[in-house]
Amino acid sequence: MKIDDLKKSNRVEDRRGQGSTGGGFGRSTGGGGLGTNILLQLLLSSGRGKWLILGLLLLTLVGGGSGLGNLFGFDSGGYSNTYQEAAESSQTDVTDDEAVFLSKVFQSTEDFWTEEFARNSRTYNPPTLVLYSGRTKTACGLGDAATGPFYCPGDKKVYIDLSFYRDLTTKYNASGDFAMAYVIAHEVGHHVQTELGTMTEFNRTRQQLSEKKANALTVRLELQADYYAGAWAKYVDGQGLLEAGDIDEAMAAAHAVGDDTLQEKAYGRVVPDSFTHGTSEQRRKWFDRGYQYGDLSHGDTFSGDI
Numbered sequence: 001m002k003i004d005d006l007k008k009s010n011r012v013e014d015r016r017g018q019g020s021t022g023g024g025f026g027r028s029t030g031g032g033g034l035g036t037n038i039l040l041q042l043l044l045s046s047g048r049g050k051w052l053i054l055g056l057l058l059l060t061l062v063g064g065g066s067g068l069g070n071l072f073g074f075d076s077g078g079y080s081n082t083y084q085e086a087a088e089s090s091q092t093d094v095t096d097d098e099a100v101f102l103s104k105v106f107q108s109t110e111d112f113w114t115e116e117f118a119r120n121s122r123t124y125n126p127p128t129l130v131l132y133s134g135r136t137k138t139a140c141g142l143g144d145a146a147t148g149p150f151y152c153p154g155d156k157k158v159y160i161d162l163s164f165y166r167d168l169t170t171k172y173n174a175s176g177d178f179a180m181a182y183v184i185a186h187e188v189g190h191h192v193q194t195e196l197g198t199m200t201e202f203n204r205t206r207q208q209l210s211e212k213k214a215n216a217l218t219v220r221l222e223l224q225a226d227y228y229a230g231a232w233a234k235y236v237d238g239q240g241l242l243e244a245g246d247i248d249e250a251m252a253a254a255h256a257v258g259d260d261t262l263q264e265k266a267y268g269r270v271v272p273d274s275f276t277h278g279t280s281e282q283r284r285k286w287f288d289r290g291y292q293y294g295d296l297s298h299g300d301t302f303s304g305d306i
């Protein structure tokens with residue numbers, strides 16, 4: 001992908017080398033989240049529940065208790081004061097090649113979605129890109145490099161550990177800069193879902209479903225993010241920025257990032273063992289469809305065959 005003429009995003013937080021500051025955040029995102037949900041349900045079913053919850057909330061805010069924070073994490077509505085701290089990290093002007101590339105791609109997605117939302121009489125509120133190493137605080141719990149890139153609806157940030165960039169080449173055999181561009185565009189796709197209310201609707205619906213049906217619904221959510229990534233690819237193609245082999249690189253990456261732990265981070269909750277992603281063919285199909293239409297309106301993965 002040709003990036004020389006693209007401008008960098010000013011919505012990048014460079015937290016590399018900072019490590020985790022720990023504090024009031026749950027140690028393990030998923031486990032804490034599920035534990036909290038069960039706890040909450042148990043509490044709600046007892047008469048004294050609300051007082052217990054109040055007490056626990058106080059404990060969380062005052063004492064920095066872990067786990068409960070996840071309660072707010074996946075609810076894109078309000079999150080606790082503790083998270084606000086993390087949201088106020090400073091913006092950084094990155095200069096190294098990999099970070100500059102990501103920053104430019106990120107800005108390009110913002111330009112595209114701002115235009116596409118406007119075409120649909122909507123306003124696009126762009127996300128923030130966080131570059132980190134090791135571990136970092138998120139509104140969905142502690143982000144860990146081992147989980148790969150993810151989007152957290154609670155703070156509307158895309159989290160990337162740059163070691164994943166190299167992993168794409170070495171571990172997943174999906175080399176090439178556009179593979180990484182696709183990963184960014186896919187995560188931004190989850191932000192688009194959040195902006196449109198799809199993510200909230202998804203979380204609400206999912207809670208009422210059996211594990212199997214919930215998994216099937218999650219696949220549809222993922223395929224839509226692939227569609228949105230494809231729509232952005234059409235946009236940059238229209239600008240003459242794609243090079244031979246770029247789309248194949250994206251598809252190799254689509255295959256590579258189908259990791260359950262990514263979803264756990266993305267939705268701030270535990271994903272059952274039997275979780276499945278769309279097949280490579282399905283992912284390719286929806287990316288291609290996005291690349292064909294390049295708009296919001298042909299990306300309904302929630303009805304009909306996928």
Ligand SMILES: [Zn+2]
Pocket residue numbers: 186187190222225266
């Ligand atoms: Zn995803």
